[in-house]
Amino acid sequence: MALLGHLTVNSSPDDVAEAIIKETIRRGYQPEESIAADSTGRQESGLRPKAVNGAWRGIYQQDASYPGRDDPNENIRAFLDRLDVKRKSAGASSDIWKNIFWLQQRPGERTADLAFANGRQAYLTEIRSKRDAAVADYKKYAGVAVADNRPDFNEFALWSPNCSGRNGTKVDLFLLHTQEGGGGDSAAEDLAKYLANPASQVSYHYTGSQAADNGVTVVDCVDTDDASWSVLDANPRSINFCFAGARASDSRDVWLSRSRVIDVAAYLAVQDAKKYGFTARVLKPPYSSNPPGISDHRYVTQWLKIGTHTDVGDNFPWDYFEQRVAFWAGTATTTPTTPTTPTAPVKRFPKDYTDRELLEYIAAQLGPWPQLGQNAKGENLTLVDAFAEFKKAAA
Template sequence: MSTAVDFAARLIDPRAIAAAGHSAVLAYISPSRPGANFGAKPITADYARALTAAGLDVVSIWQYGKPGDPTPSDWTTGFDGGRRMGEQALATHLSVGGPRHAPIFFAVDEDITLAQWNSTAVDFFRGVNAVLGVDATGIYGHSRVCAWAIEDAVVGARGQHSWAWQTRAWSGTEREPRAVLYQRVIDTPANPGPLIDGTRVDVNDILAADFGQWAIDRSVTAPPFTEIDRLGRSHSSRNGTRITNFILHTQEGNGTAESLAAYLNNPANGVSYHYTLRDSVLARVVPEELASWSVLSANPFTVNLCFAGSRVAWSRAQWTAIDADLRIAAFVAVRSARRHGYATDVIAPNYRVGEGITDHQYVTRALGIGSHTDVGPNFPWDVFAGHVAAFVGGGGGFNAIDARAAQTPWLGARRTEGERPTADGIGRFAEFEHGYVYWHPSTDAHAIPTAIMNKYAELRWERGPLGYPTAERGELPDPRGTGPALAQAFQGGTVYRRAGQPGYWVHGAIGARWAAAGHQNGELGWPVSDETPHDDGVYQAFEFGRIYWVPEQIVALRNSGDPDTPLARPA
């Protein structure tokens, strides 16, 4: 059985966790409560990346207050507290790299009664639901509180399981069969947990293939299959190499997903794949963050799946007879592409070199590496590509991007085949001759012209402070310029760009003060810089002055000699 650890004292070396035989970390995204100083509350984005680089899955948990502490238990704060903590949890979860489609588990870390649940705790979870939605809300607690949360429909479900993490504490011999996690070892002074990298940890049994880990894309409906962990030691580090391709393979034998996995787990055999698949059973042999031993020098940038029991010599009829497995392989490929940010394009014979989903023969013919010819000449690429397109379309972005492009003729010719996932695994984008279209489920699809994209790229695209675009670009008259100016709103502010000049980002208190002064038509004119750090605050330069901000104070000055003239706020 696969296990996960949880801990709060300090950030434990991910490599030590993996070496101890665990496959996941249940990571806190809540801050330390007043008077406490937990080194692992909350985790950081760098630590989350280190966990995934070590092949470990990550799950988000929230626990701020404590029974008997001046900061009360979270569940006692009712609906308003649940809504407030849901907002805090989501913001931190996203900031450290958690995807929007992954659940967050909220702790009920004491032996509450049904009366306490009905009077207060259930309202706390309804407050969380108001922010995250039921599908992204999970619970930690004893067997009964998990059951109550499931029965009152305040936690999400995946198949026969729910986002319930049962602790052994206060549960006695009871087990909640719908839970995805079971905290079997609880570190206490009387019964210390195992020591990893000098720190004691709790140990949790993983009871379902989907236990809330960040790595799974839940934005589309998965085909029915059983995913099992058969992790071994046949792998290498990717050494920071970006993944660009998902590769399909044949076994050239009669194995099952599990028997092939067992063979691959012997490092002496010198071969491995990330996944083996047969009869709707998917075995995970190597975590995607590590390189399998599949395609020689292409290992560092590929994810590899082998159809157990398959052969290069199969006819088209033999391949289409396992259509259910073809659909599962397509789903896993799209899931992987969205997770790592590479293209979902299907690259079939005659091959072209590029990002996307393909087979071992692509590595031979297009990349010139090795001599393999699987998956063979009769593989039904048209059927498989149809499955991939269905899962890509299921994310919602493709049709929205197409619709926006159709309404935006200035974009010109499309350069991207289909759409590409953004780094968070949720959004999508496509490139056109004169700009891009970015889509996110909370902002819809909006076109960004190339002139604005330069500033967007400088600020790290959607991963940076601008976030996603929230409106179409607008043209602004500029009597003092050489042509119309452009402005585009994003989640984190607005980019203004005069013709022939760089774009600048205006936001926050300085943006509000500039707006009060009349935007570009006011006494300060157009922005001519981004914000610049200054003493204890920042300032931003405009054509005819500056706006200074320090905590709780903002001053606008117009250039008028020495000293400059403070601008009065409009009445």
């Protein structure tokens, strides 16, 4: 077994790959982050510790600002240390590849996006070109399979200090939440940055959002081996995913416009259910079963009798979510269908109208109306004005 600290200048590319994959996993990297780190080393040097190209040396082709670059262990360690600083900083991108571009090409820029805009952009294509080989490395050395049919989403970490140990409690719930605010293309990252503040006193394991271009971003905020601060006394037994920018009052149409991030949430729920050994069954309203399973914050309120929250709300498309959970769990028995919005029932006046709609109707009836005449300024009279004029004329 090749681990960081045991490499030599004569170590093989396979040994170097194993050391990179296992070290990134130890640091809490997600699969795509580990793969990107390995792919970059392959592009830079073929994972050869003795590689030299002019002033650049070693696995990650480092300059003289890396004092231990000739030692393959220090070469990898320094690369990951500096990458960790970049990817956890305010200027980080949600794309791990861009963060590597920033580190390797233009580390002096304020953000990853500026580095990419001002740098040699072909470098990004170059380091990605070894991804297939890096995926093979990950499958070989990570001890877990990389899902080939994984949904397309970007994932990176912005860790929150707001967490606790589980104290031996078995995980048996995966719970969905809404942010009740926020929004925009960077909603998941923006929420994660808020959760990273100790003063917020709240956290989730994941935040997820879908951008205008339909790209999905997931930010890991708390390690799933720990308890996030999401559902009071149910924290030790649960894993918690928050739809950043979403509200419990959102309509079904709005929810379905985020179908891709809902699909990703279903995928993560299934993966975590497998990891922690509980059944990936959906506990949807009206709730009728005890854990284990996958549900929402309102389940904790109504079924477990903890707290008062009602998210994800009445209009969440449980039918679509349940279909995607079955798909990723391999238990689907029917061909997936595109979710649809039911035809709205005919509204009856005034019974089915909201208070706001009734007030707006009343205000409209009061006028002003041209049929009621005009005042001295030529303005249309309201119902009250017209009644006053009638009363005056009758006196």
